[in-house]
Amino acid sequence: MTVDGPGGRRWRREFDGRPMSPGGRPLDYRGSDGWGYRILSKSLAAGGFGAGAGLLVGAVRGQPALRLGLSVGTNFLIAASCFGAAQEISRELRAAEPENLIDAAVGGFASGALLGHFHGGRARTLPMGILFAVVGTGLQLGAAEYKEYRIRHFLNTLPSEPLIADANVEVPVVKEEETTEESSWKLPDWFPIQMLSAEQAAKRAAEQEKKRQKTVENLQIGELPLKQQKS
Numbered sequence: 001m002t003v004d005g006p007g008g009r010r011w012r013r014e015f016d017g018r019p020m021s022p023g024g025r026p027l028d029y030r031g032s033d034g035w036g037y038r039i040l041s042k043s044l045a046a047g048g049f050g051a052g053a054g055l056l057v058g059a060v061r062g063q064p065a066l067r068l069g070l071s072v073g074t075n076f077l078i079a080a081s082c083f084g085a086a087q088e089i090s091r092e093l094r095a096a097e098p099e100n101l102i103d104a105a106v107g108g109f110a111s112g113a114l115l116g117h118f119h120g121g122r123a124r125t126l127p128m129g130i131l132f133a134v135v136g137t138g139l140q141l142g143a144a145e146y147k148e149y150r151i152r153h154f155l156n157t158l159p160s161e162p163l164i165a166d167a168n169v170e171v172p173v174v175k176e177e178e179t180t181e182e183s184s185w186k187l188p189d190w191f192p193i194q195m196l197s198a199e200q201a202a203k204r205a206a207e208q209e210k211k212r213q214k215t216v217e218n219l220q221i222g223e224l225p226l227k228q229q230k231s
Contacts, residue, residue, distance in 0.1 A: 025095050026095055031096065031097055035088045035092075038088065038098065038099075039081060039084035039088060042080045042081075043081040043084060044077075046076040046080030047073045047074070047077030048073070050069075050075060050076025051069045051072065051073030051076075052073075053069075054068040054069035054070070054073060055068070055069035078115075079115060082114065083111040083136050084107070085107075085111070086106070086107035086111040086114075087104055087108075087136070088107075089107070090103040091103040099140060099144065101137055101141060104133075104136045104137045104140035106133075107136060108132040108133035108134070108136030108137060109129040109130065109132060109133035110129070111132055112132025113126065113128060113129030116128025
């Protein structure tokens with residue numbers, strides 16, 4: 001939907017159900033959240049990888065491994081910091097979602113061209129920009145695929161049955177099987193305390209109830225048990 005803006009300009013107010021500003025920017029945009037963490041995580045990961053690679057190459061070639069690891073790690077850290085900052089600037093200008101591939105390509109080309117111009121002059125501006133764009137986009141795509149793989153793997157580990165049962169679906173009640181006297185574990189016969197099964201407990205309760213009723217009947221007709229008469 002378009003409405004008249006200041007100066008007779010017409011601008012889109014909504015895009016896919018989201019309110020838009022006069023400049024065409026979503027008013028509820030939250031892609032800026034966590035931009036510092038994204039840059040820092042990329043920089044530290046690249047610096048650690050570069051330091052490890054430098055140490056390994058130095059050890060294989062017999063060169064000072066610590067010095068080479070520190071140098072390569074620092075270069076990787078600077079390159080990743082420039083790439084992450086350029087990517088975040090592109091994302092902010094486009095109001096796109098974080099980790100977008102277009103922003104990765106734009107950020108890679110901008111950071112590569114800048115670093116190439118500083119280190120090699122104009123001759124290395126375009127090749128370094130293309131190289132950073134390809135490598136940055138490839139790494140971003142690989143990270144997205146790995147994240148999706150982890151999500152799929154986590155979903156596969158969940159039980160197939162739904163965690164929340166539907167109210168309209170009757171869930172059958174599983175009754176616990178009664179353990180028989182033969183399969184249940186028994187205490188020795190000489191043990192003063194014995195464990196009774198459900199059937200034995202019901203049978204004993206029935207016998208006690210029968211004895212109680214017999215005693216009540218005897219009391220009603222004036223007869224007492226033999227033990228009480230002796231007392």
